[in-house]
Amino acid sequence: MNKVELEGIYTAYEGGARPVIRGLSLTVRAGEYVIVGGPNGAGKTTLLESINGLAKVTHGSVRVCGIDARKAGHEVRKRVGYVLQSFYFDPFTPFTVEQVVMMGRYGRMGFFRRPQKPDHEVVDRAIGLLGLEDLRKRPIGTLSGGQQQKAMIAQNIAKEPDIMLLDEPFSNLDFSTREFVTRVLEGLAAKGMPILMVSHAFDDLPDRKIRIAIMNDGKITYDDTCDSCEVEAIVRKTSRMN
Ligand SMILES: Nc1ncnc2c1ncn2[C@@H]1O[C@H](COP(=O)(O)OP(=O)(O)OP(=O)(O)O)[C@@H](O)[C@H]1O
Ligand SMILES: [Mg+2]
Numbered sequence: 001m002n003k004v005e006l007e008g009i010y011t012a013y014e015g016g017a018r019p020v021i022r023g024l025s026l027t028v029r030a031g032e033y034v035i036v037g038g039p040n041g042a043g044k045t046t047l048l049e050s051i052n053g054l055a056k057v058t059h060g061s062v063r064v065c066g067i068d069a070r071k072a073g074h075e076v077r078k079r080v081g082y083v084l085q086s087f088y089f090d091p092f093t094p095f096t097v098e099q100v101v102m103m104g105r106y107g108r109m110g111f112f113r114r115p116q117k118p119d120h121e122v123v124d125r126a127i128g129l130l131g132l133e134d135l136r137k138r139p140i141g142t143l144s145g146g147q148q149q150k151a152m153i154a155q156n157i158a159k160e161p162d163i164m165l166l167d168e169p170f171s172n173l174d175f176s177t178r179e180f181v182t183r184v185l186e187g188l189a190a191k192g193m194p195i196l197m198v199s200h201a202f203d204d205l206p207d208r209k210i211r212i213a214i215m216n217d218g219k220i221t222y223d224d225t226c227d228s229c230e231v232e233a234i235v236r237k238t239s240r241m242n
Helices: 044-051 073-079 097-109 117-129 145-158 175-190 228-238
Strands: 004-011 021-028 033-037 057-064 080-083 163-167 195-198 209-216 219-227
Touching (some): 033 044, 033 228, 044 163, 163 175
Parallel strands (some): 033 195, 033 209, 080 163
Antiparallel strands (some): 004 057
């Protein structure tokens, strides 16, 4: 049931002259790793937010793990990892890296319960996976942008979601970290987790067949599987300037 099913969706912002997403259908099944490309403003972030019930879908159907995201966005968000495109932690944010990663567990343990041993183990593993051991006691706001991004990826891995959405997670990451995170994501996909990743960086894709969905002006205009080395050429060919 780890599946995303969108059928003929329209998504609009308050006060927008016309819907940003218009008549989009997409199914992502267990274990699929989908790269979402397309020019700035095409609606990629809006697509991810339509999936996890954060944006207002006015028509069509959004089912995530069988749950209707238009009716039960809160339930959907418990099951979906979402690494945001941009975020900013004030230097005085009163949480350490490990506390931020632990927040990924709140949906499972309830906000007011104390973390149990398994929660700590999952958090330790996520911190280890992203190589954040030396930074775990540091206030999150004192880290560099890339280090913060790694912490947010770790938080979403600690969440143990059924589906992972990532919005340009590589924008602040150095070359070796990109490769490393790609391998981590590939491992998750291999275990059956559907992954949707918005990206403009095509040099660090998993070394296998990739499904690529290109958005232009609120619609998916290309959706096919290709070798990772072909992705960049396809994106160039299929992305229209807005
Ligand atoms: N909160 C908002 N209110 C009104 N319009 C919005 C809002 N967020 C986005 N939009 C509009 O929706 C369209 C799609 O935006 P979206 O952020 O989904 O694009 P994107 O494909 O993620 O672009 P980028 O590559 O720059 O991140 C844009 O025209 C944008 O101006
Ligand atoms: Mg975006």
